[in-house]
Amino acid sequence: AQSVTQLDSHVSVSEGTPVLLRCNYSSSYSPSLFWYVQHPNKGLQLLLKYTSAATLVKGINGFEAEFKKSETSFHLTKPSAHMSDAAEYFCVVSDRDYKLSFGAGTTVTVRA
Amino acid sequence: DSGVTQTPKHLITATGQRVTLRCSPRSGDLSVYWYQQSLDQGLQFLIQYYNGEERAKGNILERFSAQQFPDLHSELNLSSLELGDSALYFCASSVTGGRFNEQFFGPGTRLTVL
Numbered sequence: 206a207q208s209v210t211q212l213d214s215h216v217s218v219s220e221g222t223p224v225l226l227r228c229n230y231s232s233s234y235s236p237s238l239f240w241y242v243q244h245p246n247k248g249l250q251l252l253l254k255y256t257s258a259a260t261l262v263k264g265i266n267g268f269e270a271e272f273k274k275s276e277t278s279f280h281l282t283k284p285s286a287h288m289s290d291a292a293e294y295f296c297v298v299s300d301r302d303y304k305l306s307f308g309a310g311t312t313v314t315v316r317a
Numbered sequence: 318d319s320g321v322t323q324t325p326k327h328l329i330t331a332t333g334q335r336v337t338l339r340c341s342p343r344s345g346d347l348s349v350y351w352y353q354q355s356l357d358q359g360l361q362f363l364i365q366y367y368n369g370e371e372r373a374k375g376n377i378l379e380r381f382s383a384q385q386f387p388d389l390h391s392e393l394n395l396s397s398l399e400l401g402d403s404a405l406y407f408c409a410s411s412v413t414g415g416r417f418n419e420q421f422f423g424p425g426t427r428l429t430v431l
Contacts, residue, residue, distance in 0.1 A: 239419075248319060248407060248422035295360065304373050305350075305420070307360040 207232040207300040211308035218286045219316045226281040226311045228296030237299040238279045240270055243310075244292045252294075255279060266290070291315045320344065321423035323408050329429045335396040338426045340408030342389055346421070348372070348414030349391040351383055354425070355404035366391055367414040398430045 212227040230236060237256050241249040253264025260272045266289075270281045279296060296308040320343035330336055342349050351363040353376075362375035366385035377383075380398075385391045395402060405425045411418035 241422075248321070248424045249409075250319070250422070251419045254419060304362050304365070304375055306362070309359050 207234075207236065207298045207304075207306050209296050209298050209306055209308035211294075211296050211311050213311050214309065215312045215314070217314040217316065220288055221285050224281075224283040224286045224290065224313065226294050226296075226313070228279045228281065228308060229277055230279060230296070230298045231277060232298055232300050234300050238270075238272060239297040239299070239305075240264065240268070240279075240281050241295045241297060242292050243295065249295065252281070286313075286315050288315050288317065319421040319423065321408060321410050321421050323406075323423035323426050325426060326424070327427050327429075329431065330398060331431055332398055332400060334398050334430075335394065336398065336428065338393040338395070338406055338408075338428075340391045340393070340410075340423060342391070342408075342410030343421055346410035346412055347389065348411045348418070349385055349389070350409040350411075350420060351377075351391070351393050352407040352409065353404045354407060355401075358404075360407075363393070365414065372414055395428070400430050403428055403430045 208231050210229045239254045240252040243249045252268050253262045255262050255272045263269045268283045293310045322341045324339045348367045350365045354360045363377040365373040369385050380396050383393045407425045409420040409422045411420045
């Protein structure tokens, strides 16, 4: 069985400062891991994905995430937050059975 | 715009009724997924189809059913609706349905059961 825990339900940052969204997973198989973003009243958009190649994954809009097997973590970071980054972020794990399991989500607020 | 379309955008109905949600995948995508997003349960995977066949099942209630047609569009049927079925229902599509495939999400259908 697979599961995802997003350690923060809400993160507030100032514009121009770093963003860190924390995610831990459990999986009985080599997982695929994803980060999706959902802006208000919109569908989900893929930010980046890990599929057992490089452990540091670069995504769109300056986001990146590092897969750490020993810590079962896949934290999402961005060096400098922009107002447009205000959204909800989901960490997602996919196991061998094709199903996606979503974390509870982290709401990011960006202060001017 | 992801290329996945969902209709209707909003649906308001009463308890006990039946509704059908429709999804058209991106051109070329063979796999379709349905998800339910609610405040108390978060985002939950319901069911996946690949090229017309059911591939994986998640937390889908027996009152719910889905199918994928030969033209690859999909419909999610919700019957005997209850207040707790009020949620945002997303459809997503991917090229082959493998676990490495990116899923492209539609804008969702917001269902309100009164």
